[in-house]
Amino acid sequence: MTQLIQELVNGVSLGSTYALLALGLAMVFSILGLINFAHGELVTIGGYTMWALFNHGFPWPAVLVLTLIATTLAAVAMERIAFRPLRGANISTLLITSFAVSFFIQVALQIFVSAQPQGIGVPNWTDTVWHVGDVSLPAVKVVTLAVTVTAVVLLTVFLRRTILGVAMRAAAEDFDTVRLLGVRANVVVVTAFAVSGLLAGVAALLFFASAPGVDSGVGTPLVINAFIGVILGGLGNLYGAVLGGFVLGLATSLLDANLHGTYTQFSQAFALAIVVGILLVRPQGLVGRAEALT
Amino acid sequence: MTARYGPVMAVRNVSLKVGVGEIVALLGANGAGKSTTLACVAGLHRSRHGQIRFDGEDVSRLSPERVLRRGISLTPEGRRLFSTLTVRENLLLGGAARGRRSRNDYGELLSLFPILRERLHQPAALLSGGEQQQLAIARSLMSRPRLLLLDEPTLGLAPMLVRQVLDLIRGLRDEQGLSVLMVDQNVHQALDLCDRGYILRTGEIAATGSPEELRRSREVQAAYLGVA
Numbered sequence: 240m241t242q243l244i245q246e247l248v249n250g251v252s253l254g255s256t257y258a259l260l261a262l263g264l265a266m267v268f269s270i271l272g273l274i275n276f277a278h279g280e281l282v283t284i285g286g287y288t289m290w291a292l293f294n295h296g297f298p299w300p301a302v303l304v305l306t307l308i309a310t311t312l313a314a315v316a317m318e319r320i321a322f323r324p325l326r327g328a329n330i331s332t333l334l335i336t337s338f339a340v341s342f343f344i345q346v347a348l349q350i351f352v353s354a355q356p357q358g359i360g361v362p363n364w365t366d367t368v369w370h371v372g373d374v375s376l377p378a379v380k381v382v383t384l385a386v387t388v389t390a391v392v393l394l395t396v397f398l399r400r401t402i403l404g405v406a407m408r409a410a411a412e413d414f415d416t417v418r419l420l421g422v423r424a425n426v427v428v429v430t431a432f433a434v435s436g437l438l439a440g441v442a443a444l445l446f447f448a449s450a451p452g453v454d455s456g457v458g459t460p461l462v463i464n465a466f467i468g469v470i471l472g473g474l475g476n477l478y479g480a481v482l483g484g485f486v487l488g489l490a491t492s493l494l495d496a497n498l499h500g501t502y503t504q505f506s507q508a509f510a511l512a513i514v515v516g517i518l519l520v521r522p523q524g525l526v527g528r529a530e531a532l533t
Numbered sequence: 534m535t536a537r538y539g540p541v542m543a544v545r546n547v548s549l550k551v552g553v554g555e556i557v558a559l560l561g562a563n564g565a566g567k568s569t570t571l572a573c574v575a576g577l578h579r580s581r582h583g584q585i586r587f588d589g590e591d592v593s594r595l596s597p598e599r600v601l602r603r604g605i606s607l608t609p610e611g612r613r614l615f616s617t618l619t620v621r622e623n624l625l626l627g628g629a630a631r632g633r634r635s636r637n638d639y640g641e642l643l644s645l646f647p648i649l650r651e652r653l654h655q656p657a658a659l660l661s662g663g664e665q666q667q668l669a670i671a672r673s674l675m676s677r678p679r680l681l682l683l684d685e686p687t688l689g690l691a692p693m694l695v696r697q698v699l700d701l702i703r704g705l706r707d708e709q710g711l712s713v714l715m716v717d718q719n720v721h722q723a724l725d726l727c728d729r730g731y732i733l734r735t736g737e738i739a740a741t742g743s744p745e746e747l748r749r750s751r752e753v754q755a756a757y758l759g760v761a
Contacts, residue, residue, distance in 0.1 A: 402629050405622045409615040416613045419575065421601035421630025421676055 241373040246496045247489065252380035252449070254488020255387035258481040259442040260465030261472065262394070263435030265480035269411035270431045273333040274466060277317060277340035279458025281436055284344070285310045285443025286359065286453030287352055293360040307440040314436025315429055323428075341459070348455040356454040365448045383445040390441055391481055394434070398477075403430060411475065464491075471514050473524025482525050487514065534583035534593070536566075536573050543569040544580070545736045549714075551680060556706055556713040558723040560747075561733035567716040568610055570733070571682045574714070575607035576600035587680065602630050606678035610685045610716075612669040616658035620649055620668055623657050627675030635675055645701070646671045663694035670701065681705070683715040687722065699726050724748060 260278060267275050288309040292302045321340045325333060367378035398404035403426070410417045410427045418424050446461070447453060468487045472479025490513050494506035517525070536544040544566040551557045559567045572578035574585055576597040585593040592600050615623055624642070628635025643650045646667050652660060657668060666686060673681060686702065687695040703726060705711045717723035724730060724744040732740040732752050740752040747753050 402625060405618065405626055406629060409618055409622075409626055412615045412617060413613055415577065415597075416609065416615070417626070418597045419577065419601065419607055419609065419613075420626055420672070421598050422626070423598050424596075 242496075244374050246493050248374070248376060248380055249496070250489035250492030251485065252377075252383045252488070253492050254485035255383045256442050256446045256461065256484075257464050257468045257488050258484030259387055259390060259438045259445075260461055261468035261480035261484040262391070262477060263438040263442075264462070264465050265469050265472070265475070265477050266407075266431050266438075267435050268469070269475050269477065270407065270414060270428060271322070271333070272330055273322065273337065274469075275317075275322075275435070276334070276337040276462055276466070277321075277344065278337075278435065278439060278465070279460075279462030280341050280344040281310045281313055281317075281439035281458070282443045282446065282461055283348065283453065283455060283458040284313045285440050286447050286457060287348060287357075289361075289443070289447055290357045290359045290453055299362050303444060306444055307437055310440030310443060311433050311436040314432045314439065317436075318429055318432040322432075323425075326424075326428075345455045345459075352455075354455075356452050359447050359451040359453060361448050361451045365451075377449070379445070379449045383449070386441060386445060390438060391478075394438075394477075397434075403427075407431060467511065467514055471517060471524055473526045476524065476526050479524050479526030486517075486525070490514070534570070534573060534580045534585060536569050536578060536580045538569075543736055544573070544733075546583075547733070547736070547738055548583075549731050549738070549741075551712050551714050553679075553712055554706055554710040555729065556702065556715065556727045558727035558730040559714060559716045559733060560718075560720050560723055560730055560753075561739075563718070564735075565733040566736040567733055568684055569736075571607060571684050571714065571716055574600075575605060575682055577607070598630070601676055601678075604677075604679040605682065606673040606676050606680070607682040608669045608673045608684065608686060610688065612665050614657040614665055614669055614672070617656055619654050619656055620660070621653045623668055623672050624649075624675055627672035628677075630676050635677075639675060642671055642674055645674075645704075663690055663697065666690060666694070666698055667701070670698070674705070678711070680712045680714065683713060685716055685718065687717065687719065695722065702726065720753060 260282065264274060264278050267273055285306050288306045289302055292305055317340060321336055322333065325336055365379045369376040369378060369381070398408055406417055406422045406427055407430060417427065464487060465484060468484035469480045470483065471486060472481065472483025487510060490510040491506060494509050495503065498506050534544060534547050547566070547570060549557070559570060561567050569578060573580045576592070576595050576599065580593055584591050587603055587605060590603065592603055592605070595603070615626070624639050625636065628639060648664055649668055649671060652664065657665065660668060670686065683702065687698050690698065699722060702713060706713060715723065724747060727744060729743055730741065730747050731738050732747065740747060740750045742750065
């Protein structure tokens, strides 16, 4: 029982990272119809920002704020430079553009920053472990879950209580009509990218706090898993993306812990097989609405 | 004004005018170019040639957002409400271009639409057809337009609701001096309501005049009133 709780804690923590990234992906997709595979590079940029700032002796609160600013600005720049000129292009063109942006950032980081993995000097509190009965709770995993829940709650408040948030929910239904009501398309799109960048920044802070090493390709597997979370939750549904991220994180973590020997290396593949099984039963995803895609 | 959809000429050399406080009907069969004309005025579709002037300003190259901010609001065919948003959210979004000012006067607008006040916190998808049409018009009015474009405002409504919607449009003109350009396939009811009308046929204006003149015109009699 203790071991199961331990595995659940690990799974929820991993799922939190996927959920935050999936939420960012889903937000951009719901408005532009674009799955932005360069989203993973925002996490990478967050990681390198943390590495550079900690190396220069910045205090933890400053690193937190500056990392969030860096990923948010990177996401906005991505939209402005790469995606805005292609507004209205078909989905395949946007998808290929996102791969191009992803490769560009990875190579630029290798050339201009470092081709080697770099350790991030995170503060000591990230090693703290709390004990509740026989269960060991790493502080960073508890913080990860708490921050993820808080981020989702704040995002919900933004989407429901502000006119810009309401416009973004409306744009996910019918972007043309939102424009017809006088809402500037660029404001909605830039906000979607900015929010996705902010969420990627939060994910980066939490991810690198528990795995303090960054290289140019670290974002790729994360964004692929987040994408799977989005599909699992139901493409076009923000809360589905969060749920999908958590389910995938839990499945991967539980398989990791319970497979033995060589089979451990197949945990990711088995997790995806479970996802495929779920999608065969619910092709629209766990919370998906079929009409959200049209 | 001339407009195309790819190789298809949808509207050709259409010239029309809407005066202040006037209800003008745009009539014609399916595919005549009525909705395309409205879409061009609203900035949703770019006209190829000609100009659309509003209060002396050329608005033919403006985006839909800018057209709305100039005072032209379109209630599109099929209402295009945000079905998962509540009535209140749909209304607030209608006034988004005016910022916080619109929040203060949406209560005032609701006095025109008492049924919407009762449904404020329900998702738009749960409203009846008539209520949805009222919400679509109310949402357009939230931007305080001077010219309201209505695309098939009574399509699919029960006769009693049709009467309500038409009375509402007339009331908006009489009490607020709103100018209205409306598209309607029901020629009889449109001519009962409008001050002037235009008949479009395959993208061109085939006839124009007062309701009485149009009722007498051979074009209307042959196409709509069953007179050979």
